[in-house]
Amino acid sequence: MAVDYRLYLVTDSTPAIIGERRLKDVVKAAVEGGVTVVQYRDKHKDTADMIETAKDLVKICQSHNVPLIINDRVDVALAANAQGVHLGQTDMSPVIARRILGESAIIGVTVSSISQAVIAVEEGADYLGVGTVYATPTKIDTSSIIGITGLKEILAGIPKRGRHQEEVPSIAIGGINAGNIRCVILKSQVADTTLHGVAVVSAIISAADAKSSAQQLSRLVYGSQDLANERPDAITEVQRLVGQIDGIIKDLGNRQPLCHNMTNLVVQNFAANVALAIGSSPIMANNADEASELAALGGALVINMGSVTPEAVSNYVKATQAYNACGQPVLLDPVGAGATGLRRGAVQTLLASCYFEVIKGNENEICVLLGDVTTQQRGVDSGASTSSDIEKASLTKKLAKQERNVVVLTGKTDYISDGTRTYAVKNGNEYLSRVTGTGCVLGTTLAACVAVHREDRLLAALSGMLMFEIASERAGRREDVKGPGTFVPAFIDELYIIAEQAQQSDAGWIASAKVEAVSI
Secondary structure (H helix, E strand, C coil): CCCCCCEEEECCCCHHHHCCCCHHHHHHHHHHHCCCEEEECCCCCCHHHHHHHHHHHHHHHHCCCCCEEEECCHHHHHHHCCCEEEECCCCCCHHHHHHHHCCCCEEEEEECCHHHHHHHHHCCCCEEEEECCCCCCCCCCCCCCCHHHHHHHHHHHCCCCCCCCCCCCEEEECCCCCCCHHHHHHHCCECCECCCEEEECHHHHCCCCHHHHHHHHHHHHHHHHHHHCCCCCCCCCHHHHHHCHHHHHHHHHHHCCEEEEECCCCCHHHHHHHHHHHCCEEEECCCHHHHHHHHCCCCEEEEECCCCCHHHHHHHHHHHHHHHHHCCCEEEECCCCCCCHHHHHHHHHHHHHCCCCEEEEEHHHHHHHCCCCCCCCCCCCCCCCCCCHHHHHHHHHHHHHHHCCEEEEECCCEEEECCCCEEEECCCCHHHHHCCCHHHHHHHHHHHHHHHCCCCHHHHHHHHHHHHHHHHHHHHHCCCCCCHHHHHHHHHHHHHHHHHHHHCCCCHHHHHCCEEECCC
């Protein structure tokens, strides 16, 4: 039978995880909440007790058309009439397990390398549990932690055809929870190969409300898989894209989304004033303990690496994962990513454990995020460009494909890409480069737009870019602007005026847009 592996629950009956609750009650709540496969795992009970528990779980799972898999114990699976067994690398081979359980049994195998995956498929595994992705308290042996990079490599190396000449499903295992599901699913994708699901333990078993937790995880899995699939109906023509922007800016003013900024002290006031001018509701909060409650309000988060300390990076991760858990957008501004080893390390930590719907950076910062260890920044400035226009567009597209998101590369000409569509934006004013923090507040503008237009993140980010850049042009032309000092208040005024014009359905401002499609 076809099995839906999207949300795979592995049980844990240890008191530290499950507390005083009964396992069968937790499993019942979990399958009611959307769990699609249950694996019964217990390393401590004797065989007779395991069989009785397994029989209870079989009844619960069958009533919801959910298969029950037994961890390791082929004898228990056979005695309890479970649907299959999950085997580790030190357990019996899938070939022997199939002889015992029969052709219809579901047999899964844990793998942590390409060679193990190849052998498992050759021996008839019906699915692969790939991991351990992250460190976890439920696994004693963490020597096989592979991270997102290892997960991606294994997915790319899995044979395309299994025993039924069909694709062998793969699920990620190890340390997966609501805060990192989007990162795991989206960033492990290789070409047309993506995960079929994720396995969770503590995220449901230790939750106060297993059903509610399963429902949240299910929404995140389904939403992430939707983002992983390219949209054939996505608008590509520049004229049609630009034609929708005024409506998004109007929606921004109507909905006034929260824009949570974790940013440096230098630009907090500037960012807050820009957010208010465009119609967003700003909050400057660098304490990650507030993030869960703020994320529930439905806005967006901006992570600005202007001030980097180990404590700050820990706060960034915690806050981003809180927004990831709510399915709300997060923008990363990797300020000065190539300036110091501390900043390079911070970027690696963030990309390994978080998902960012938008990344905005200058040319050097984008190069660092792509793994260029030779890039050296002098402070937060981009420095002189050494790349051609097509090379910059290519860098933007490459990072967007790598991170499965939208990337904005800023400069004299800005570039934006979602990994499929790539555009050059030639609006802007030179004063933007002569005022501290304009790049930071661009991030605030982009995040606010993405918060209100979830259907097309590239279009949303492009809307923010054009609002920002055209406002700068209008400000630069004003007679009262004599230099950078008088430019800033005029710029904020022009952002406000554009927002007001959008509220009146006056789209004249967007006629100044200079957007070109880039074919790479």
